[in-house]
Amino acid sequence: MLIKDLGEFELIERFRRQIKPRASVVIGSGDDCAVLKFDKTRYQLFTCDMIVEGVDFSLSDKPYLIGRKAIAISLSDIASCLGSPTHCLVSIGLPKDTPLKFVNCLFRGMRDICEEFKVDIVGGDLSASRKIVIDVSMLGLVRKEKLCLRSGARTGDLIFVTGELGGSIFGKHLKFTPRLREARFLKEHFKVNAMIDVSDGLAQDLGHILKSSRVGAVLYEELIPLSRKARDLSDALASGEDFELLFTMPVKEAKRLVKRNIINFKPIGEIMGRKYGFKLIYNSGKIEDISLRGFTHF
Amino acid sequence: MLIKDLGEFELIERFRRQIKPRASVVIGSGDDCAVLKFDKTRYQLFTCDMIVEGVDFSLSDKPYLIGRKAIAISLSDIASCLGSPTHCLVSIGLPKDTPLKFVNCLFRGMRDICEEFKVDIVGGDLSASRKIVIDVSMLGLVRKEKLCLRSGARTGDLIFVTGELGGSIFGKHLKFTPRLREARFLKEHFKVNAMIDVSDGLAQDLGHILKSSRVGAVLYEELIPLSRKARDLSDALASGEDFELLFTMPVKEAKRLVKRNIINFKPIGEIMGRKYGFKLIYNSGKIEDISLRGFTHF
Numbered sequence: 001m002l003i004k005d006l007g008e009f010e011l012i013e014r015f016r017r018q019i020k021p022r023a024s025v026v027i028g029s030g031d032d033c034a035v036l037k038f039d040k041t042r043y044q045l046f047t048c049d050m051i052v053e054g055v056d057f058s059l060s061d062k063p064y065l066i067g068r069k070a071i072a073i074s075l076s077d078i079a080s081c082l083g084s085p086t087h088c089l090v091s092i093g094l095p096k097d098t099p100l101k102f103v104n105c106l107f108r109g110m111r112d113i114c115e116e117f118k119v120d121i122v123g124g125d126l127s128a129s130r131k132i133v134i135d136v137s138m139l140g141l142v143r144k145e146k147l148c149l150r151s152g153a154r155t156g157d158l159i160f161v162t163g164e165l166g167g168s169i170f171g172k173h174l175k176f177t178p179r180l181r182e183a184r185f186l187k188e189h190f191k192v193n194a195m196i197d198v199s200d201g202l203a204q205d206l207g208h209i210l211k212s213s214r215v216g217a218v219l220y221e222e223l224i225p226l227s228r229k230a231r232d233l234s235d236a237l238a239s240g241e242d243f244e245l246l247f248t249m250p251v252k253e254a255k256r257l258v259k260r261n262i263i264n265f266k267p268i269g270e271i272m273g274r275k276y277g278f279k280l281i282y283n284s285g286k287i288e289d290i291s292l293r294g295f296t297h298f
Numbered sequence: 299m300l301i302k303d304l305g306e307f308e309l310i311e312r313f314r315r316q317i318k319p320r321a322s323v324v325i326g327s328g329d330d331c332a333v334l335k336f337d338k339t340r341y342q343l344f345t346c347d348m349i350v351e352g353v354d355f356s357l358s359d360k361p362y363l364i365g366r367k368a369i370a371i372s373l374s375d376i377a378s379c380l381g382s383p384t385h386c387l388v389s390i391g392l393p394k395d396t397p398l399k400f401v402n403c404l405f406r407g408m409r410d411i412c413e414e415f416k417v418d419i420v421g422g423d424l425s426a427s428r429k430i431v432i433d434v435s436m437l438g439l440v441r442k443e444k445l446c447l448r449s450g451a452r453t454g455d456l457i458f459v460t461g462e463l464g465g466s467i468f469g470k471h472l473k474f475t476p477r478l479r480e481a482r483f484l485k486e487h488f489k490v491n492a493m494i495d496v497s498d499g500l501a502q503d504l505g506h507i508l509k510s511s512r513v514g515a516v517l518y519e520e521l522i523p524l525s526r527k528a529r530d531l532s533d534a535l536a537s538g539e540d541f542e543l544l545f546t547m548p549v550k551e552a553k554r555l556v557k558r559n560i561i562n563f564k565p566i567g568e569i570m571g572r573k574y575g576f577k578l579i580y581n582s583g584k585i586e587d588i589s590l591r592g593f594t595h596f
Contacts, residue, residue, distance in 0.1 A: 003401055004394040008424055011398075015405055021418045024384060034420035036385060036437075039337065046420060048435055050389040052427045086322060087334060091348040091389075091433040096302040100309075103301055107313055120319045122332035122344060126306055129350045130429055135389040137346055137435030139334075 030212070031149050032077040032196060033140065043147055045140035047077040053132040057174065063102045065174040066134070067109025073199070074138035075117055075178035076243045080197040081149070082187040083142035085119040085180070090136050093129025106134075117180055146187045148247070153194035153213035157248035157271040160257070163264055165202055165242050166230025173241035182245055182265070190257055195247035203237040203290045205246055207278060216276035219269035219290070221283050237280075237290060328510070329447050330375040330494060331438065341445055343381040343438035347371040351430040355472065361400045363472040364432070365407030371497070372436035373415055373476035374541045378495040379447070380485040381440035383417045383478070388434050391427025404432075415478055444485045446545070451492035451511035455546035455569040458555070461562055463500055463540050464528025471539035480543055480563070488555055493545035501535040501588045503544055505576060514574035517567035517588070519581050535578075535588060 003011055012029070021028040026043055027035035033045035051057060051073070057066045071088065078085045090110060094103065114121055119138070162182050179197070186192050194213055198205045202224070210217055226236055236242075248271050249257065257265055278291040301309055310327070319326040324341055325333035331343040349355060349371070355364045369386065376383045388408060392401065412419055417436070460480050477495070484490050492511055496503045500522070508515055522534055534540075546569050547555065555563055576589040 001398040002394070003392060003396050003398055006398055011401065012424055014402075015422075018405070018409055019419050021420060022416070025418050025420055028418065029421040031421075034385065034387065036420070046385060046387060046435075046437065048387040048389045048421070048423050048433070050391055050423045050425045050431075050433060052391050052425050052431075054428065055426050087332070087344060089332065089344060089346040089435055091346045091435075093348055093350050093431060094301060096300070098301050100299040100301055100304055103309065104312075107316070111316055118320070120323050120326065121317050122319060122323055122334070123327040123329075123346070124313075125346050125348045125433070126310055127348045127350050128353050129431065130352065131427070133348075133350075133391060133427065133431050135346070135348060135423070135433035135435075137344075137387055137389075137433075139344065139437075 027149065032080045033083065035081070035147060038141065042141045042143055045078055045081050045083045045142055046137070047074050048135060048137040049073040049077065050133065050135040061174055063105035064109035067106040068113045069174050070134040070136050071110050071113045072176060072178045072243070074136045075113070075119070075180060076197040078138060078140040079178055079180045079183040080195050080245055081142055082146045082183050082192065082195065083140035085117060085138055085140045087120045087122045088114070088136055088138040090121060090124035090134065091127070092124065093127045093133040095130060095132070096128055117178070148192050148195040149212070150194055150196050150209045151212035153209050153215050153248040153271045154250070155215055155271055155273050157193050157250055158254035158267050159206065159217060159219070159246070159248050159269040159271060160254070160265050160267050161198070161225065161244050161246050163244045164225045164227040165198065165244060166235035166239060167227030168239050168241040169235070170229040172227065172229070176243040178243060179245045185262070190249060190253050193248045193250065195245060198242040198244045198246050200240045201238040202246065207291060209246070209248065210278055214274050216272040216274050217269055217278050218272055218276070219280045221280060223266065223268045225266045325447065330378045331381065333379070333445060336439065340439045340441055343376055343379050343440055344435070345372050345375040346433060346435040347375065348431065348433040359472055361403035362407035365404040366411045367472050368432040368434050369408050369411045370474060370476045370541070372434045373411070373417070373478060374495040374497070376436060376438035377476055377478045377481040378493050378543055379440055380444050380481050380490065380493065381438035383415060383436055383438045385418045385420045386412070386434055386436040388419060388422035388432065389425070390422065391425045391431040393428060393430070394426055415476070446490050446493040448492055448494050448507045448510035451507050451513050451546040451569045452548070453513055453569055453571050455491050455548055456552035456565050457504065457515060457517070457544070457546050457567040457569060458552070458563050458565050459496070459523065459542050459544050461542045462523045462525040463496065463542060464533035464537060465525030466537050466539040467533070468527040470525065470527070474541040476541065477543045483560070488547060488551050491546045491548065493543060496540040496542045496544050498538045499536040500544065505589060507544070507546065508576055512572050514570040514572050515567055515576050516570055516574070517578045519578060521564065521566045523564045
């Protein structure tokens, strides 16, 4: 049996089942970040993301943007737990004949976005590799009462998304802004029940929330904010790497949020009971079961 | 200009110069681990290590040992700061047609060594990749007064090494035991001035201590514990990945350590003034300047 026959998520699930974390681990594998005990008032967040040449970027992409993306993905993970990033390490595998100029730009892209979001690069590892590969591991902090996971969605919650979806494969995946400012705004003023960042497509990632929270959901085509670059709704549902925040909150909070209308938060659907499943209502009135869409690596 | 013209260490040095860490960073890039503020009595250690197929292991190696090695390298980094490991994340890039059995063994190798040294795997990332690549990022803790860096060597210190050197390329690099027990023994009973793990060869790694501490050193051929598998002294000096601890301590402490003679700690030389340089005295009486030997990735 090959791993592509099993699929990415089943493979991860098999690993998870074998691990029994100790008492210092609040949440282990299975959310956007691992959550560790830190001090009386805060948890520490710990996350990593690997990007690989030919899969997550190509050599024709600007090295500055490749470096930026490597860091931004982890920033997005920290944002989706409503945390603040603090430190990161960068492991880079590079072919020996990589031009120094390429590496300089790559590194400048990393450094600039770290400066922007006040994260310290505190070290890393450099290795020879046939294809370029970058793995960033990042630490963050979150106040205990603000920690937001995939598992907190409740029936009746409204579902929101930041920004626009479906522009990923047309360049956004290299230029997206990790939604740390939006996360800070939300945690300061609202009660968010569940959150994830859209890295595998709306359908897959909302699916993760539904599975963790043991609930169902309905989405409305007319409400989903499509990027002008998206060809159709499929690009939003199934193409990964929009890196927008996808979250749910009680109706009362949702009403307050819609009223504030300060940043680009759009309601796109509602959390339903588990038995309802996961459905999309098209403008035409057609109802589709969308539980099986999204990007997977294998 | 290509990165191989610049060399691994100069490239890392160029990155380091561009980074100005914030107040929460005690030691940033440049030691075996980054050292971060944690609580009143302890620092947090943060390190990452990437291994790549065809460079750090080959497909003909046992997947169990590949997984074990990926974790053991980071454990060795934590040991060399005299810390205790706590949590780790594992990023894995895998070809789609990797047999599930291979991945299961890989993962079992990781899990078993984590169990042995009481480290929690708290998550990770899985990505498609043409060649197998594994990056492990690890957290640890160390009591402030016990923290040991490369920069603490003093003129007159004796230089010690654990175990035997030079067996790396003949299999040891996949089977070495990270020296956490030896590190614990040392920190409980002795004052260690400087420490590093031997990952690029004795000459290179002692060179890192000398550079950070601004001192020189003399090594004696007759004292260097050669692995039975090593062909000659060159394998100990210049072949990487022995993952033994290399450390320096004041003469008084050194005498106590030699007297205890409990574990395999061998004195191999002495820290000298900076002007002395870095020399090896052969059994024949010949003196060689060895400052330029060791493994580099580019």
